[in-house]
Amino acid sequence: MDYSEKKLSREDVYRGRIITVHVDEVELCNGRKSKREVVDHPGGVSIVPVDGMGNVYLVRQYRYPVGDSLLEIPAGKLEYGEDPLQCAVRELSEETGFSAGKYTYLGGVSPSPGYCRETIHIYLATELSAGQSHPDENEFLDVVKMPFDEAFRLAASNEMTDGKTIIGLLRAAQYLKQES
Amino acid sequence: MDYSEKKLSREDVYRGRIITVHVDEVELCNGRKSKREVVDHPGGVSIVPVDGMGNVYLVRQYRYPVGDSLLEIPAGKLEYGEDPLQCAVRELSEETGFSAGKYTYLGGVSPSPGYCRETIHIYLATELSAGQSHPDENEFLDVVKMPFDEAFRLAASNEMTDGKTIIGLLRAAQYLKQES
Numbered sequence: 001m002d003y004s005e006k007k008l009s010r011e012d013v014y015r016g017r018i019i020t021v022h023v024d025e026v027e028l029c030n031g032r033k034s035k036r037e038v039v040d041h042p043g044g045v046s047i048v049p050v051d052g053m054g055n056v057y058l059v060r061q062y063r064y065p066v067g068d069s070l071l072e073i074p075a076g077k078l079e080y081g082e083d084p085l086q087c088a089v090r091e092l093s094e095e096t097g098f099s100a101g102k103y104t105y106l107g108g109v110s111p112s113p114g115y116c117r118e119t120i121h122i123y124l125a126t127e128l129s130a131g132q133s134h135p136d137e138n139e140f141l142d143v144v145k146m147p148f149d150e151a152f153r154l155a156a157s158n159e160m161t162d163g164k165t166i167i168g169l170l171r172a173a174q175y176l177k178q179e180s
Numbered sequence: 181m182d183y184s185e186k187k188l189s190r191e192d193v194y195r196g197r198i199i200t201v202h203v204d205e206v207e208l209c210n211g212r213k214s215k216r217e218v219v220d221h222p223g224g225v226s227i228v229p230v231d232g233m234g235n236v237y238l239v240r241q242y243r244y245p246v247g248d249s250l251l252e253i254p255a256g257k258l259e260y261g262e263d264p265l266q267c268a269v270r271e272l273s274e275e276t277g278f279s280a281g282k283y284t285y286l287g288g289v290s291p292s293p294g295y296c297r298e299t300i301h302i303y304l305a306t307e308l309s310a311g312q313s314h315p316d317e318n319e320f321l322d323v324v325k326m327p328f329d330e331a332f333r334l335a336a337s338n339e340m341t342d343g344k345t346i347i348g349l350l351r352a353a354q355y356l357k358q359e360s
Binding site: 005013014016017018019024026029030032034035036037038061062063064065069070106107108109111113115116118119138141142155156158161162163166167170173174 | 184185193194196197199208210214215216217219242243249287288289291294295297298299320338341350354
């Protein structure tokens with residue numbers, strides 16, 4: 001069934017540095033009216049960097065909103081209008097120092113489609129060459145190298161909690177299995 | 181390394197029906213100050229309902245923020261202070277009509293820990309008994325039954341885009357494999 005909702009009006013309620021929030025009045029499929037709160041976010045990229053020895057490189061960083069340090073795949077926010085692959089190349093280099101000879105697109109994911117427009121594009125990065133990491137000023141993280149299979153085990157259990165990381169490792173595992 | 185950030189002050193910038201937004205001034209691990217935009221959300225639950233024949237029950241519903249109909253595991257928003265399991269029982273019944281003889285907790289996930297406090301608690305629901313679904317007023321969805329293995333294949337490829345659904349199917353697959 002088509003349950004799509006039609007925008008009737010929009011009210012901007014918050015404009016921040018990373019997110020903006022608007023509230024739309026919409027017409028539901030039954031003709032009634034309702035409100036939808038929408039967080040606008042430019043979207044992001046995440047990269048699963050795997051070397052020739054079967055290791056993956058994760059980053060551990062403090063996430064203020066959840067008050068904890070999480071193990072994540074390298075990731076970054078898109079500039080508005082930026083090409084996702086270009087962003088992936090930049091973020092991988094900034095956070096880990098690596099450049100990759102090959103990027104494979106593993107699709108997009110909507111982390112919170114109920115109230116947020118964000119899409120995260122996921123790439124597998126292989127044929128890695130080491131270099132010097134250069135995080136943004138005021139960005140603090142540690143690179144954690146581990147066997148890909150061990151990272152996947154953590155992702156498939158509940159020992160890893162960052163959504164994009166679990167999904168990136170799953171899609172990378174599936175792709176690498178088909179390749180081998 | 182400990183890169184934790186200390187809250188110095190908080191400014192509430194938006195208070196909505198489902199989300200609220202605040203901007204905190206924080207002290208970084210290097211002693212400098214920065215701002216953190218935080219979306220507050222009560223959190224939610226997601227349920228992977230699997231019957232004795234190896235079928236999983238998904239729901240397809242229109243997600244206004246992303247402008248598309250997504251295939252998702254049944255899910256719902258916690259009331260503030262509500263027990264997640266109680267919420268899971270309610271949402272499974274509302275959206276699919278099922279009650280479950282057994283709930284297995286598959287852990288939590290942070291869909292967007294960079295700017296959102298939301299945690300989604302995931303449950304596997306088995307020993308299903310059919311009943312009448314009774315969605316919230318103004319909630320429209322179709323229940324989609326499919327073999328669990330087929331759903332997992334969609335989740336592991338990029339044919340499914342809802343984050344919690346991909347993660348729920350992965351953790352359920354891992355759990356069911358260990359059980360069998």
